[in-house]
Amino acid sequence: xxxxxxxxxxxxxxxxxxxxxxxxxxxxxxxEGKVVNQSDMMNVQGMAKEAKxxxxxxxxxxxxxxxxxxxxPTYVVYTGPNANKIAFVNRAVCLFLPDPINMLFLAMICxxxxxxxxxxxxxxxxxxxxxxxxxxxxxxxxxxGHVTKMYDIALMPAVFAGILLTYRNKYFSGAALTMxxxxxxxYNNHLQVIYYTFICIGVVVIAAFIHFxxxxxxxxFFKASGILLVAGILGxxxxxxxxxxxxxxxxxxxxxxxxxxxxxxxxxxGGSKKDTKSTGLDIDYAYDWSYGVKESFTFLIPGYAxxxxxxxxxxxxxxxxxxxxxxxxxxxxxxxxxxxxxxxYHGDQPKGTSGPVYVGAIICLLFVLSLLIxxxxxxxxxxxxxxxxxxxxxxxHFMIVNEFLFYHLPYYNKFRAPAMALIIPSFSxxxxxxxxxxxxxEGTLGTTVLLKKLQYATLATxxxxxxxxxxxxxxxxxxxxxxxxxxxxxxxxxxxxxxxxSIIRALxxxxxxxxxxxxxxxxxxxxxxxxxxxxxxxxxINMTVLAVVTIAAITIDLWQEDKKYLNTDSFVDxxxxxxxxxxxxxxxxxxxxxxxxxxxxxxxxxxxxxxxxYFHKNIGGYSPAKLWIYQDxxxxxxxxxxQHIATGKPTPQDMRILDMLNTKYLIFPGQNGQMVAQRxxxxxxxxxxxxxxxxxxxxxxEMKTLGYLDVKDSAVVDKRFEPxxxxxxxxxxxxxxxxxxxxxxLNNLEYASNNSQEGFAVxxxxxxxxGWKAYIDGKETDIIRTNYALRGLKIxxxxxxxxxxxxxxxxxxxxxxxxxxxxxxLLIAAGGFIWQYMNDKKKTV
Numbered sequence: 127x128x129x130x131x132x133x134x135x136x137x138x139x140x141x142x143x144x145x146x147x148x149x150x151x152x153x154x155x156x157x158e159g160k161v162v163n164q165s166d167m168m169n170v171q172g173m174a175k176e177a178k179x180x181x182x183x184x185x186x187x188x189x190x191x192x193x194x195x196x197x198x199p200t201y202v203v204y205t206g207p208n209a210n211k212i213a214f215v216n217r218a219v220c221l222f223l224p225d226p227i228n229m230l231f232l233a234m235i236c237x238x239x240x241x242x243x244x245x246x247x248x249x250x251x252x253x254x255x256x257x258x259x260x261x262x263x264x265x266x267x268x269x270x271g272h273v274t275k276m277y278d279i280a281l282m283p284a285v286f287a288g289i290l291l292t293y294r295n296k297y298f299s300g301a302a303l304t305m306x307x308x309x310x311x312x313y314n315n316h317l318q319v320i321y322y323t324f325i326c327i328g329v330v331v332i333a334a335f336i337h338f339x340x341x342x343x344x345x346x347f348f349k350a351s352g353i354l355l356v357a358g359i360l361g362x363x364x365x366x367x368x369x370x371x372x373x374x375x376x377x378x379x380x381x382x383x384x385x386x387x388x389x390x391x392x393x394x395x396g397g398s399k400k401d402t403k404s405t406g407l408d409i410d411y412a413y414d415w416s417y418g419v420k421e422s423f424t425f426l427i428p429g430y431a432x433x434x435x436x437x438x439x440x441x442x443x444x445x446x447x448x449x450x451x452x453x454x455x456x457x458x459x460x461x462x463x464x465x466x467x468x469x470x471y472h473g474d475q476p477k478g479t480s481g482p483v484y485v486g487a488i489i490c491l492l493f494v495l496s497l498l499i500x501x502x503x504x505x506x507x508x509x510x511x512x513x514x515x516x517x518x519x520x521x522x523h524f525m526i527v528n529e530f531l532f533y534h535l536p537y538y539n540k541f542r543a544p545a546m547a548l549i550i551p552s553f554s555x556x557x558x559x560x561x562x563x564x565x566x567x568e569g570t571l572g573t574t575v576l577l578k579k580l581q582y583a584t585l586a587t588x589x590x591x592x593x594x595x596x597x598x599x600x601x602x603x604x605x606x607x608x609x610x611x612x613x614x615x616x617x618x619x620x621x622x623x624x625x626x627x628s629i630i631r632a633l634x635x636x637x638x639x640x641x642x643x644x645x646x647x648x649x650x651x652x653x654x655x656x657x658x659x660x661x662x663x664x665x666x667i668n669m670t671v672l673a674v675v676t677i678a679a680i681t682i683d684l685w686q687e688d689k690k691y692l693n694t695d696s697f698v699d700x701x702x703x704x705x706x707x708x709x710x711x712x713x714x715x716x717x718x719x720x721x722x723x724x725x726x727x728x729x730x731x732x733x734x735x736x737x738x739x740y741f742h743k744n745i746g747g748y749s750p751a752k753l754w755i756y757q758d759x760x761x762x763x764x765x766x767x768x769q770h771i772a773t774g775k776p777t778p779q780d781m782r783i784l785d786m787l788n789t790k791y792l793i794f795p796g797q798n799g800q801m802v803a804q805r806x807x808x809x810x811x812x813x814x815x816x817x818x819x820x821x822x823x824x825x826x827x828e829m830k831t832l833g834y835l836d837v838k839d840s841a842v843v844d845k846r847f848e849p850x851x852x853x854x855x856x857x858x859x860x861x862x863x864x865x866x867x868x869x870x871x872l873n874n875l876e877y878a879s880n881n882s883q884e885g886f887a888v889x890x891x892x893x894x895x896x897g898w899k900a901y902i903d904g905k906e907t908d909i910i911r912t913n914y915a916l917r918g919l920k921i922x923x924x925x926x927x928x929x930x931x932x933x934x935x936x937x938x939x940x941x942x943x944x945x946x947x948x949x950x951x952l953l954i955a956a957g958g959f960i961w962q963y964m965n966d967k968k969k970t971v
Contacts, residue, residue: 137248144252145234149227149259152685155697156224163698164271169748171707172736174204176743180872181206188872189897190932193739194747195756196725196787196915197892199934200872201371202751209941210364211948212313216277219310226268226276226692233259233280237556239303240283243291244504244557246564249673253680254560258283260684261552262428262484265692270480278319279549281311283557285323286330288357290504292350293334298965300350301357302958308361309951315368318541322518322550326511333507364948367940374896374936379751381406381540385758386825406539409522409532416521417483417545418474420594424482425555426490426587427595428687429644432471432606432637435478437690438463439470439636448632452625466619472606472637474523475545481691483548485555486683487587487648488655488676492559495583499565499576500558508554508561515550563676566659573663580663584656588649595645602641604634654679706737712793712803713741722870723812724790725890729771730801733760738793745787755915756892759783762829779833785810786837786913788890812867813889815859815881815921816841821848828914841888841912850908851886851920858883865921865928877928879921889917889930897934902926 150157177188177200187206190199219235220228237258241251259280267276284307292300311320331351338347362369376382384406406412423430439445441460445468449459471478497509521528521544532539566576609630616626655676662672709717716726726742736748745764752760767780784792790809796802818840822828831842848854860882869876879887879902893911900909900919903926912918919928 141238141248141252141255142235145231145238145255145259146221146223148256148681149223149230149234152230152260152688153227153692153697155694156227159700160697161700161703162226162268162271162692162696163703164269164273166271167273168271168703168706169736170203170271171704172739173748174200175740177204177206177872184871186871186873189934189937190872192723192725192743192872192891194736194744194749195752195760195892196745196890197894198747198749198753198756199371199375199894199897201368201375201937202749205937209367209945209948210313211945211952212309212364215306215952216310216313225273229268229273229276229280230259230264232277233264236280236282236284236287236307240287240290240557241560243287243294244561244564246560247567247669247673249669249677250560250563250567253563253673253677254556256677257486257489257559257680257684258553258556260681260688261486261556262481262684262687262691263548263552265688266434266481269692269696274314274316275319275546277314278311278316278323279553281307281314282319282323282549282553285311285327289327289330289354292354292357293338293347295346295350296962297350297353298958299962301353302955302962304354305357305361305951305958306955308358309364309948312362312365312369315365315372317372318543318546319549321537321541322515322547325514326507326550329510329514330507333503333510336506337503360947360951360954364944364951366947367937367944370940371934371937374934376540376751378753378755378894378896380754380757381751383754385754387758387762387829389826406537407542409529409539412532412539412542413522413528413544414477415475415479415543415545416523417519417548419520419523421473421475421482422516422519422548423590423594425485425551426487426590427641427644427648428482428484429470429640430595431473431479431482432469432604432640433690434481435469435471436480437470438468439633444632444635444639445629448629449620452620452628467608467612468633469606469608470633470637470640472604472634476607478608479545483545483552484684484687485552486680487591487651488680488683489555489559490648491583491587491652491655492562493555494587495580496558496562496565498579498583499571500561501565502561504557504561508558512551512554512558515547515552515554518547518550519545521545566662567669567672569663577660577663580656580659584652588652591645591649591652595641595648599638599642599645602638604637604641606637609633651679651683707740709741710793710801712801715803716742716791716793719790721790723788723867723875724809725788726791726793727784727789728793728801729768730793730795733764733768742791745784745789753892753894753915755911758829759915763832781806781808782837783832786888786890786916788812810838810888810890812875812891813865813877813887814838815863815865815885815887816857817859818856819843819851819886821845821854825914832914837888837913841886841918842914843910843912843918847910850910855886855920857886857920859885873932875930877930879926879928880924881921882923884923885921887919887921887928888912889919891917891930893917896936897932899931899933901929901931904929 173194176193177191180188188200189205190197191203220232223231234255238251238255241254264276264279284303288300288304288307291303335347338344421431446459446463449462450456454462473479517524517527565571569576613626613630616629617623620626620629658672658675661667662669724743725745726738727745728738731738731746733746734748735746738744739747763783767776767783770776770780784806785808788809788811790806792804792806793801816839820831820835820840820842822831822842823845825844828842828844835842863881863885865877865879865887867875868878892915893909895909898909900907902921907919910918921928
C-alpha cells in the first residue's frame with residue numbers, strides 16, 4: 127500500500143506555520159525593517175568596519191585589522207565571502223527570515239525534529255518546541271546580541287536528533303541529519319556551546335552503550351556509533367578552515383595561551399602572583415558570572431534573584447515611597463528611579479546579569495514528573511547532563527568540583543562565564559517534560575499510578591515554590607553585592623546615611639515583593655498544568671483540551687516573562703541603531719588627515735569598546751579573544767595611563783607608550799561637552815630606528831623596563847630573541863636615518879629604509895608570528911618581538927625596501943578543503959535522506 131506522502135507531510139507544514147506565526151508575532155517590529163538594539167552587535171559593527179571596507183575597495187580577503195588593539199587577525203570578525211557553502215544552508219533552514227525571527231523559528235524547528243525522533247504525540251512536539259525556543263535565556267541572548275551563541279543553542283536539538291535517529295537503526299537519515307546538523311552547528315562556531323554539547327554527546331553514547339548492552343544488541347551499537355563518528359567528522363570538515371585558523375590564533379590569545387608575565391600590575395592586585403597553574407584563562411577571570419546554587423531556583427521562579435541587573439523598582443514601589451518620604455517630589459522620585467542605580471538583582475553573580483534562566487513552571491512540574499514516570503533509556507543521559515549543566519554553571523560557588531575540572535578537563539580553561547552551562551538543563555528539562563507528557567497520554571503505567579505520581583510531582587514542585595519562594599520572601603536576606611557601594615553614594619546624594627539606609631531597606635523590600643509575586647505566579651501555572659493533567663487522567667477532559675490548555679499555558683507563561691527582556695522597545699529603526707556610530711566633529715576632523723596609518727585613542731570610551739574602531743585605527747576595541755601580549759599591555763601600561771590621564775596627571779612614560787603605538791590623536795570631552803580631537807605631535811610614526819637594545823632576561827623584566835625606558839632611543843628585547851639578531855647585537859642610527867611607510871594595506875605594508883649604519887627598526891605594529899613575514903629587498907628576515915608587543919627588524923646599512931606581508935598558510939590551505947567538503951556534505955546528506963525514504967517506502971509496499 128502506497129504511503130500518502132501529502133497526508134504525512136501536512137502536519138509538519140502546519141507545525142512550521144505555527145512556529146513562523148509565533149516567531150513573527152513575537153518579533154513583529156522586525157517585519158517593519160526594525161532591528162534589535164543589541165549592545166554586542168554595536169561592537170561587531172565597529173570590529174568589522176575596516177575589514178569590510180577593505181574588501182569592498184580592493185576585493186582582497188582581509189585577514190588582519192588595525193582598527194582594534196593596535197592590530198589583530200580578523201578571523202573571528204570578518205574575512206569576506208565564506209568558502210564554506212553551509213553558510214547558504216544556514217540562511218535557508220531559517221527560510222531567509224530577518225533577525226531575530228529566524229533564531230526563534232530555528233530553535234522551534236530543531237526541537238520539533240528531536241521530538242519527532244522521540245516519537246511523541248504531535249501536539250507534544252509543538253509544546254516542547256515552544257518551551258525550548260522561548261526559554262528566557264534565549265530571548266536575553268537575542269536582546270544583547272549573542273547571535274552565534276543563540277544559533278548554536280537553537281541547533282543543539284537537531285544534533286541530538288540525528289544521533290538518536292541513528293541509534294534507532296535509521297542509519298541513512300540519522301547519519302544525514304547528524305552530518306548536516308553538525309555542519310551547521312560548527313559553522314556558527316560558538317566554541318563554548320559546542321564544547322558543552324560534545325560533553326553531552328559523550329554522555330549519550332555511554333547511555334546508548336548501556337542500553338544496547340542490556341538489550342544484547344552491542345553489534346548494532348558499534349555499527350551506529352561508527353556511522354555517527356564518520357558523519358560527525360564529515361560535518362566538521364566544511365568548517366575546517368575556521369577551526370584551524372582559530373586554533374592557530376588561539377595559541378596567541380588570552381583564551382588559548384598564557385601570558386608570560388607572572389606578576390599582576392599594581393592596579394590589579396599589588397603585584398601578587400598570577401594563576402600559573404592554568405594554561406588558559408586565570409581561574410578568577412574565567413569564573414566570572416558563575417550562577418549561584420540557590421539562584422538556580424530561577425528555573426522555576428523567574429524573580430528569585432531579582433531578574434536583571436538593569437531592572438528597577440517602579441512608581442508606587444517601596445523604593446519610590448522611600449524617596450518621597452525623605453522629601454523628593456513625586457515627579458522627581460520617578461525620575462530618580464529611572465536614572466539612579468536601583469538594581470533589583472541580588473543574586474550571586476558579582477558583575478550582574480541580563481536576566482534569569484527561566485524554563486517555565488509547567489516545564490519544571492513535568493520535569494519532576496518525568497523523574498517518577500519515564501521509563502525510556504533516554505532518562506540515563508538526560509538526568510546526568512542536567513546535573514552536569516548545573517554543576518558547571520555554579521562555577522566558583524561549587525569549587526570542590528569545578529576547580530578540579532578547570533585545571534584538568536581538556537580545553538575547559540579556555541572558556542569563561544560558567545552560567546552559560548545552563549543551556550544544558552534548559553534543554554534537558556524540556557526533553558524530559560515532553561517525555562513525561564507522552565507517558566501521561568499513553569497511560570501505560572495505569573491511571574491510578576499516574577495520578578499518584580502526578581500528586582507527588584505537584585506537591586514537590588509547589589512545595590519548592592512555597593518553601594523557597596513564598597516563605598523565602600519573608601525570611602531571606604535580600605542584600606546585593608552592590609548595596610555597600612550604593613550606601614556611600616546614596617548617603618552623599620540623599621542627605622545622609624540614615625536616608626540612604628531607608629532607601630536600601632525599601633529596595634530590599636521590593637526585591638522580596640518581586641520574589642513573592644513571581645512565586646505566586648509560578649504556583650498558579652503549576653496549578654493550571656497539574657489541573658489539566660489530573661482532569662485528563664480522570665476523563666474530565668479529552669486530549670484535545672489537554673493539548674490546548676498545556677500549549678497555551680506554556681506559551682503565555684514564557685511569553686510574559688520574555689517580554690521583560692525582548693519587547694517592542696528593544697527594536698529600533700536601522701538609522702537609530704547606527705546613530706551611535708555617527709562621527710563626531712572630532713572624528714571628522716581627524717579623518718581629514720591624509721596619512722593612511724596612525725592610531726587614535728578616544729578617552730571618552732572605555733578600552734573595551736569597539737565603537738571608536740568604526741572610524742579609526744584604535745588602540746582599544748572589543749574582542750573576547752585578545753592577543754595576550756596586548757592584554758598585558760592594557761593591564762600594565764594603557765589602563766594605568768588612562769587612569770593618570772583621566773585625573774589630569776599623565777606621566778612622561780604614559781605618553782611614551784602612546785607614542786610608540788603611533789597614537790597620533792587623542793579624543794576627549796571638551797568644555798562644552800563636545801568631543802575634541804587633539805594631535806599628539808610626539809607620536810613616533812609607523813617605524814623608527816633606535817640607538818640601542820636592552821636585552822631582558824624574562825617577560826617580567828621586559829615589561830618593567832618598558833615602565834621607564836626611553837623607547838624612542840632604545841628598544842627592549844627578550845633575551846631569547848638575541849640569537850636571531852646574531853648575538854649581542856647593538857644597532858647604530860645616524861642622525862639622518864629614516865624609515866618611512868610607502869604603501870598601506872591590511873595584509874601588506876611597505877617601507878623605504880635609509881641608514882648609513884646597520885640598524886634596528888621598531889615598528890608600531892603588533893607582533894603576531896602566525897602569518898606575518900618580513901622581507902628586505904625581497905629576502906625574508908626574522909621579525910623580532912620588541913617592546914613586549916611590537917615588531918622589530920635588523921636592517922643592513924644603506925637604502926632598502928622593507929615589506930611585511932600577512933599570509934597565514936593555514937587559512938589558504940584549508941579554504942579549498944572547506945569549499946569542497948561543504949558541497950560534498952550537502953550532496954551526501956541529500957542522498958542519505960532520499961535513500962532512507964526509498965528504503966522505508968519499500969517496507970510499506
